[in-house]
Amino acid sequence: MSVEDLPRKEVNVLKGHEGAVLSARFNADGNYCLSCGKDRTIRLWNPHRGIHIKTYKSHGREVRDVHVTSDNSKLCSCGGDRQIFYWDVATGRVIRKFRGHDGEVNAVKFNEYSSVVVSAGYDQSLRSWDCRSHSTEPMQIIDTFSDSVMFVCLTNTEIIGGSDDGTVRTFDIRIGRETSDNLGQPVNCISMSNDGNCILAGCLDSTLRLLDRSTGESLQEYKGHTNKMHRSCQDSGLITQW
Known part of the structure; x- marks a missing residue:
């Protein structure tokens, strides 16, 4: 597309x-x-x-x-x-x-x-x-988080949480292993790419951060919107379809 x-x-x-x-x-x-x-x-x-x-x-x-x-x-x-x-x-x-x-x-x-x-x-x-x-x-x-957990994603074998403590943590439920990526800003929401290789994290500093799941490397940052609330989808009570 x-x-x-x-x-x-x-x-x-x-x-x-x-x-x-x-x-x-x-x-x-x-x-x-x-x-x-x-x-x-x-x-x-x-x-x-x-x-x-x-x-x-x-x-x-x-x-x-x-x-x-x-x-x-x-x-x-x-x-x-x-x-x-x-x-x-x-x-x-x-x-x-x-x-x-x-x-x-x-x-x-x-x-x-x-x-x-x-x-x-x-x-x-x-x-x-x-x-x-x-x-x-x-x-x-x-x-193991140190602040409110705001969002969760799942794979067949993993639970992934985004938190106000600034981390995205992945828990492998097969072997009990945890990995943590520290973004340095409270994480409001997370979404996984269709191929499962990346995580997109929305943060309270009005920035979207794209992470490589295997390395934790920041691939890209997206800025432009303004988010000063913990729930950026709050509005006046309408749902708009585009």
Whole structure:
């Protein structure tokens, strides 16, 4: 895809949230998207037609992140009430609530098989939860961070967390090894390249940093936007599709 192929104008604006939108994610095939926000709700949309499909309500405080399984049957969410909710998409029923974080939960992510949810918390930890078990206790706790963990990415064998302590840490769950890349600035969010070789980290100094995963080398820095908040996607309660 060339620069000329990139979208330049909005297609739809999705209205409905009564407050700031804290996260918005497409499903695996891009036909639907989920949003969550300050109004304590999760909303399911058909963004291509601009249609609101369903609202999910159960959180007691703001919902900070949401993720859906690859088959679109389940979703997980987290927020200021310190809990991770595991939902049935079709019925809107909460299947299970995972409790254990000692502070607000910033991000959640399903693994490839949708059997495990990993959460990132203000309590400086990453926690793994078994969706197949009836237990509400975490399977694993990673607490080597020294500040709030803001975001999490997963591979088949690794858990990757970005933290306000300025690090991106990778945990190989096969051999129990941790590697850490210190970026020197609080990390708000991280995203992995399609080939899995690079990590793009958004930092509080308004800089995006592209890292080589194998060496930790900084490949490129991108500047231009201004970010002075921990959640750069906060806005007036609208989701804009481009």
